[in-house]
Amino acid sequence: xxxxxxDDIEIYYETQGAGTPLLLINGWGxxxxxxxxxxxxxxxxKHMVITMDNRGTGRSGKPDYPYTMxxxxxxxxxxxxxxxxxxxxxxxxxxxGIITQTFGLNYPERTLSLVLCGTQAxxxxxxxxxxxxxxxxxxxxxxxxxxxxxxxxxxxxxxLYSSEYVEANLEALVLDETYSDYPTPDYALIRQSQAIAGxxxxxxxxxxxxxxxxxxGTDDVLVPPENSDLLxxxxxxxxxxKIPSCGHGFLKQKTGEAVGHILGFLGRVDG
Numbered sequence: 001x002x003x004x005x006x007d008d009i010e011i012y013y014e015t016q017g018a019g020t021p022l023l024l025i026n027g028w029g030x031x032x033x034x035x036x037x038x039x040x041x042x043x044x045x046k047h048m049v050i051t052m053d054n055r056g057t058g059r060s061g062k063p064d065y066p067y068t069m070x071x072x073x074x075x076x077x078x079x080x081x082x083x084x085x086x087x088x089x090x091x092x093x094x095x096x097g098i099i100t101q102t103f104g105l106n107y108p109e110r111t112l113s114l115v116l117c118g119t120q121a122x123x124x125x126x127x128x129x130x131x132x133x134x135x136x137x138x139x140x141x142x143x144x145x146x147x148x149x150x151x152x153x154x155x156x157x158x159x160l161y162s163s164e165y166v167e168a169n170l171e172a173l174v175l176d177e178t179y180s181d182y183p184t185p186d187y188a189l190i191r192q193s194q195a196i197a198g199x200x201x202x203x204x205x206x207x208x209x210x211x212x213x214x215x216x217g218t219d220d221v222l223v224p225p226e227n228s229d230l231l232x233x234x235x236x237x238x239x240x241x242k243i244p245s246c247g248h249g250f251l252k253q254k255t256g257e258a259v260g261h262i263l264g265f266l267g268r269v270d271g
Contacts, residue, residue, distance in 0.1 A: 006079075012032075013053075017048050025099045025103075057184045074106075091116075161246075206234060
């Protein structure tokens with residue numbers, strides 16, 4: 001079981017494929033099993049893909065004390081060190097995109113490029129989601145006593161995808177978004193949420209002196225697409241891809257299209 005010590009906890013990671021390294025950093029509450037298998041396999045045809053369980057999730061340590069994005073970026077650096085990688089492309093989804101920004105800013109010498117998916121710069125300039133969306137997300141993190149795990153998963157699905165897409169694919173999506181083997185404790189969800197709330201990269205975005213791909217779904221209700229517009233305006237060498245008719249879960253809903261853009265970008269950087 002591959003584990004690396006990071007500060008006072010252990011971080012679980014896996015690798016697959018060969019080529020230029022690509023570290024994947026997942027979002028709030030997710031572990032490495034929550035990535036799309038199709039996406040993972042497509043990326044691993046061209047790259048050495050490194051995945052990890054963020055602190056608080058999966059097989060990594062789950063301490064109950066305040067988390068920061070600096071801590072979580074340091075966890076990523078520890079994983080790269082464990083697999084002998086000096087420099088890497090880094091791709092993050094949602095909260096993972098925040099960790100990815102922090103990694104790039106804290107470890108520019110180890111960064112080949114960044115891929116920022118469905119994420120935001122934080123702080124006062126963040127474009128917030130609708131209050132009802134925020135209430136639903138809070139309820140997932142702090143469920144009512146009568147709510148089952150399935151109830152929480154279905155509520156999350158309606159934040160990730162359109163109602164039509166959820167209703168047409170409900171059981172498959174429930175199965176895909178349920179991680180009962182390695183559940184994320186409620187306190188860890190809260191700790192991750194607090195770390196997100198304390199993040200603000202706006203003033204430092206111009207420091208990013210490496211290529212950056214920013215991706216969003218045009219119908220994202222969790223992290224509105226205007227956040228991606230802001231990132232691209234602030235980062236010197238950034239390009240923007242918007243996946244049409246998709247919400248926050250565009251990497252899974254339109255995997256082939258999204259991966260095509262990602263591989264094209266990485267290939268240009270490596271070339």
